Amino acid sequence: GESVGLHLPTLSVQEGDNSIINCAYSNSASDYFIWYKQESGKGPQFIIDIRSNMDKRQGQRVTVLLNKTVKHLSLQIAATQPGDSAVYFCAEKDHGSSNTGKLIFGQGTTLQVKP
Amino acid sequence: DVKVTQSSRYLVKRTGEKVFLECVQDMDHENMFWYRQDPGLGLRLIYFSYDVKMKEKGDIPEGYSVSREKKERFSLILESASTNQTSMYLCASRYRDRGHVEQYFGPGTRLTVT
Numbered sequence: 001g002e003s004v005g006l007h008l009p010t011l012s013v014q015e016g017d018n019s020i021i022n023c024a025y026s027n028s029a030s031d032y033f034i035w036y037k038q039e040s041g042k043g044p045q046f047i048i049d050i051r052s053n054m055d056k057r058q059g060q061r062v063t064v065l066l067n068k069t070v071k072h073l074s075l076q077i078a079a080t081q082p083g084d085s086a087v088y089f090c091a092e093k094d095h096g097s098s099n100t101g102k103l104i105f106g107q108g109t110t111l112q113v114k115p
Numbered sequence: 116d117v118k119v120t121q122s123s124r125y126l127v128k129r130t131g132e133k134v135f136l137e138c139v140q141d142m143d144h145e146n147m148f149w150y151r152q153d154p155g156l157g158l159r160l161i162y163f164s165y166d167v168k169m170k171e172k173g174d175i176p177e178g179y180s181v182s183r184e185k186k187e188r189f190s191l192i193l194e195s196a197s198t199n200q201t202s203m204y205l206c207a208s209r210y211r212d213r214g215h216v217e218q219y220f221g222p223g224t225r226l227t228v229t
Contacts, residue, residue, distance in 0.1 A: 009155070032216050043119070043205055043220030044158075089157065093216050101146050101209045101216055102173075107157040 012112045019077040021109045023090035028071060032093040034103065035064060035075045039086045047075070047088075077111075085113045118142070119221035121206055127227045134193040136224050138206030145211035147189035148218060149173075149181065152203040164189055165211065196228045 013019045025033070031052040036044035048059045050066050050073070057064050063076040077084055087108045094102035122137035138147065148163040150173075160173030164183040178200060182190045189208075193200055203225050207218040 034217060036220075041222070043207075043222050045220070046217050049217065101211070101218065102148075102160065102163065103216070103218060105150075105158040107155060 008109055009107070010110045010112065012114060013080050014114050015080060015082060017080055019075075019080045019084070019111060021075045021077075021088050021111065023073050023075075023106050025071050025073070025090075025092050027092070027095060028068070029095055030071075030092050031095075033064070033066065033073055034091045035062075036089045036091060036105075037086045038089065038108070044089060080111075080113050082113050082115065085111055087111075119206060119208055119219050121204075121221040121224050123224050124222060125225050125227075127229065128193075128196050129229055130197060132193075132196050132228075134196050134226065134228075136191040136193075136204055136206075136226070138189045138191070138208075138221055139187050140189075140206075140208040140219070141187065142208065142210075142219070143186065144208035144219075145186070146209045147183065148207040148209075149179075149189065149191045150205045150207065151175070152205055152223070158205065161191065196226075198228050200226065201228045202226060 034049045035047040037047050038044040048064050050057045050064045061078045066073045087110050089108045090106045091103040094104050119140045128134050146165050149161045150158040152158050159175050161179050162173050162181040164170045167186050170181050180192045203223050205223045206221040209218045
């Protein structure tokens with residue numbers, strides 16, 4: 001079955017450093033992935049997405065990399081700021097869901113930014 | 116901007132009570148979802164709805180039911196609350212169009228059952 005997982009439950013980085021959050025998925029047929037950010041007391045918010053026909057996609061200070069060979073994706077945050085402190089989830093479109101838009105979520109990685 | 120609102124941010128109920136969690140979205144989305152979020156378990160899908168009066172079970176539907184009488188509103192019902200239903204509940208919505216996979220989330224309701 002499909003599963004999405006993150007490698008580390010917690011990541012601690014120094015302010016100004018780059019952060020890399022990893023995620024592994026199990027279904028080689030998966031074709032769409034999303035990263036969400038959840039700040040304390042709020043619902044998850046969309047950060048960036050990537051389709052399987054791409055290896056890399058960049059946003060503002062964030063980059064998502066997709067390695068289909070090893071079924072791995074990562075979220076890179078450049079020059080990490082205190083406001084980046086949050087829980088980050090990767091999510092995969094559920095292939096069995098046809099048009100319902102179901103997503104399968106990983107367990108989340110807590111990013112702690114040290115001043 | 117898409118707005119998904121949930122009726123309560125915090126809720127405390129007693130074991131055995133019937134609990135209603137309400138979710139409203141203002142973007143005319145067809146699909147709506149209810150998740151619960153627990154430490155170490157991520158987001159788990161309880162139920163979803165792909166149209167008015169249409170619903171499907173998610174991964175953990177036991178102990179829950181849902182209602183979708185209007186397109187903008189999706190309710191989660193705990194028929195008889197139990198302590199193991201203490202959790203954060205998140206509602207989400209999206210367009211049915213396959214080009215739009217992103218789900219938009221509400222702020223969550225933290226439910227405590229005592």
